[in-house]
Amino acid sequence: MNGLDRYGSDHQTFFGLWEITARTNTFDQYFQTLDDDGSLNKVTISCNIDRKISGFVEEVASLGTIQIRTDDECYGITHKEGSLFCCVEGKGIQRVNIRNKKSTMIVSCDLSSWSYIVSSDNKLYYTNSKESTVTCCDIGGNIIWTFKDENSVKEPRGIAIDNVGNVYTVCYNQKKLIVLSADGQLSRQLLSKDDGLVYPYAVAYDKIQNRICVINLQNNGFLFDVTF
Numbered sequence: 159m160n161g162l163d164r165y166g167s168d169h170q171t172f173f174g175l176w177e178i179t180a181r182t183n184t185f186d187q188y189f190q191t192l193d194d195d196g197s198l199n200k201v202t203i204s205c206n207i208d209r210k211i212s213g214f215v216e217e218v219a220s221l222g223t224i225q226i227r228t229d230d231e232c233y234g235i236t237h238k239e240g241s242l243f244c245c246v247e248g249k250g251i252q253r254v255n256i257r258n259k260k261s262t263m264i265v266s267c268d269l270s271s272w273s274y275i276v277s278s279d280n281k282l283y284y285t286n287s288k289e290s291t292v293t294c295c296d297i298g299g300n301i302i303w304t305f306k307d308e309n310s311v312k313e314p315r316g317i318a319i320d321n322v323g324n325v326y327t328v329c330y331n332q333k334k335l336i337v338l339s340a341d342g343q344l345s346r347q348l349l350s351k352d353d354g355l356v357y358p359y360a361v362a363y364d365k366i367q368n369r370i371c372v373i374n375l376q377n378n379g380f381l382f383d384v385t386f
Contacts, residue, residue, distance in 0.1 A: 226259050228252055234274035234284065234317075238297060243282055245273035251284060251299060264299030272330075272359070278319035285314040285327055292317065292327055294342055303342035310345040311336050318363035318370065320384065328358035328372060335361065335372055354380050 226242075229252060234245040242254040243264075251265035270288030277283075281302065283294050290312045292305045305311065305325075314327040314336075323340030326348075333356060335349035349355055349372065357375035363384075364371070373379040 224259075226254050226261070228254075228261070229263065231271065233272055234276075236275050236277045236282070238277040238282070243275055243277065245269055245275050245284060247271050247273070251275065251282065251295075253299075264297075265295060265301075272315055274315055274317045274360075276317050276319055278323070283317055283319060283325055285317050287313045287315060287330070290314065292325060292338060292342070294325070305338055305342045305345065307345065310347075311338075315359040316361035316373070318361045320363050320368070320370075321365050322386075326361055326363060326370060328355070328361050330357055330359055333358065335370075349382070353382075354378075 228244060228246050229249045231247040232244045232252075233247065236243050240256055242256060244252050244254065246252045246263075246269060248268060250263055250267045250269050252261050253264045254261045265284075267286070268288070269284075270286050272287050273285055275282060275284040280297055281294055282297065282299075283292065285292055290306060290308045292311060292314055294302045294304075296302060311327060311329060312332050313330045315330050316328050318326045320326070325338040325340070325342070326335060327338070328335050333351040334347050335353075335355065335358065336345055337348055338345050355372060355374065358372050359375055360373040362371045363369075368384045369381055370384055371379055371381050
């Protein structure tokens with residue numbers, strides 16, 4: 159301001175002061191508007207916590223790690239109706255109640271290492287790499303069907319289910335992805351080594367996007383769209 163008065167001409171001083179005044183008035187009007195509509199006032203935020211959440215918080219004494227022993231080495235695991243179902247090597251399928259930590263062997267069989275299990279609706283599906291089988295049972299462990307055909311499925315690992323009950327499993331050494339019909343009667347090869355499968359061991363199905371993800375031993379994976 160002083161520089162304009164001292165060194166500038168009358169016209170320079172006038173227009174310089176006019177521009178500064180105009181900008182100042184603009185900022186002043188902006189802040190005045192914020193003050194008038196209460197934007198600068200202190201805002202108090204409140205919320206109501208859902209009763210289900212508050213009940214959960216009251217029930218859980220602390221967050222941390224809970225260890226539950228199984229009868230032997232545990233591999234695949236899934237959750238259904240408040241229980242964990244896990245593949246126990248050499249024993250079978252063990253059901254563990256999360257609340258009381260009690261466990262029950264619902265399927266007794268010589269289950270191999272690297273067996274996987276998944277739940278869908280009221281059924282469990284699990285693989286047995288040593289026997290080259292895929293089995294479907296109910297929550298109580300009653301066998302519904304078992305698929306065994308080593309020309310089609312050999313050394314199955316990961317397992318997944320789609321929206322209509324089709325069963326997907328990956329064959330580790332055969333390097334392929336197989337789909338089984340919902341009744342366990344039919345099989346079809348979907349992917350092979352040519353599609354990037356190199357010692358696949360895990361598979362997951364996205365029921366919302368209708369996509370299937372296959373993971374290889376080398377820690378790389380592929381995502382495929384599934385069309386019917």
